[in-house]
Amino acid sequence: MTTTTSSATAVAPQKGKVLFARTPALTDTVTNYCPGCTHGIIQRLVAETIDELGIEGTTVGVCPVGCSVTAYDFYSCDMVQAAHGRAPAVATGLKRSCPGNTVFTYQGDGDLASIGMAETVHAATRGEKITVIFINNAIYGMTGGQMAPTSLPGQVTQTSPYGRDIETAGHPIRVCELLSTLDGVALAQRVTVDSPKNVRAAKKAVRKAFEYQIEGLGYTIIEVLATCPTNWGLTPTAAFGWLRDNMLPYYPLGVYKDVKAGEGEK
Amino acid sequence: MARIEVDMNYCKGCGLCVDVCPQDIMQLNSEIMTQKGYHPATCVDQDACTGCTSCALMCPDVAITIER
Numbered sequence: 001m002t003t004t005t006s007s008a009t010a011v012a013p014q015k016g017k018v019l020f021a022r023t024p025a026l027t028d029t030v031t032n033y034c035p036g037c038t039h040g041i042i043q044r045l046v047a048e049t050i051d052e053l054g055i056e057g058t059t060v061g062v063c064p065v066g067c068s069v070t071a072y073d074f075y076s077c078d079m080v081q082a083a084h085g086r087a088p089a090v091a092t093g094l095k096r097s098c099p100g101n102t103v104f105t106y107q108g109d110g111d112l113a114s115i116g117m118a119e120t121v122h123a124a125t126r127g128e129k130i131t132v133i134f135i136n137n138a139i140y141g142m143t144g145g146q147m148a149p150t151s152l153p154g155q156v157t158q159t160s161p162y163g164r165d166i167e168t169a170g171h172p173i174r175v176c177e178l179l180s181t182l183d184g185v186a187l188a189q190r191v192t193v194d195s196p197k198n199v200r201a202a203k204k205a206v207r208k209a210f211e212y213q214i215e216g217l218g219y220t221i222i223e224v225l226a227t228c229p230t231n232w233g234l235t236p237t238a239a240f241g242w243l244r245d246n247m248l249p250y251y252p253l254g255v256y257k258d259v260k261a262g263e264g265e266k
Numbered sequence: 267m268a269r270i271e272v273d274m275n276y277c278k279g280c281g282l283c284v285d286v287c288p289q290d291i292m293q294l295n296s297e298i299m300t301q302k303g304y305h306p307a308t309c310v311d312q313d314a315c316t317g318c319t320s321c322a323l324m325c326p327d328v329a330i331t332i333e334r
Contacts, residue, residue, distance in 0.1 A: 040326030
């Protein structure tokens, strides 16, 4: 970023080693996410992976509807906007027409796990060589906090004011477990970004997914447990506490499928 | 000793860097207001910074640059 280079030249005599700076695959645009929203962390991890692998010029991202839709403003690579839930279908077309490109989708839980479930499952079972970054924050964020397919039992949302009732609304969907049963999936892993240690682990997982795609191994999905402080009604810090107390027990972290490590490994 | 620079243009004052800093040297500066109306994070003791980059790793707005 420009500030980094200008400050580096300002202290010219002692050339400082940059330990951390904004990665070039992110544009200079300020994100329009709420303060403390973990979307920003996850987008940075994807951008850093793109830069590390040197694939910015051949990468195409697909963003469907939800808070994730604005991501096309934040990446330097080409971005395509898809209809609600249809990102895997659009990504399939992009990848098949230009097999040399790296194609990723960036989808929320209200998008991927509800209206886009058919596209998601079929793209996975076809083994499309795309990478799906799945943001699971157990709620519809952009539309104001309605119950999502991933909302937890008893979770209070705008449309479940007495808590999610599993008798009428059913059980939350565990996407990684579901997709790991399909043969076309090369990597299905669930990570979170609630601490520096977990952020580093998430980065490794994202990079692995991109590498698997480049090697042509098949469909890769990284599910990231994220927070939505605004719609959960919590501070960013308290939201991480809620994530650890409520989401982690229901959505255990781990590798659910990895074709290189053998099936069934966790 | 490392130097932390927070870009006021990006910082939204969420405080995640304040919570994660092992040295407790990040604070939200209530005397400054950014263009978007947030109190930005600042490093109050640059000498104490070990350069662990925890604050930058947790910053959702990628506002932090760290140099040694």
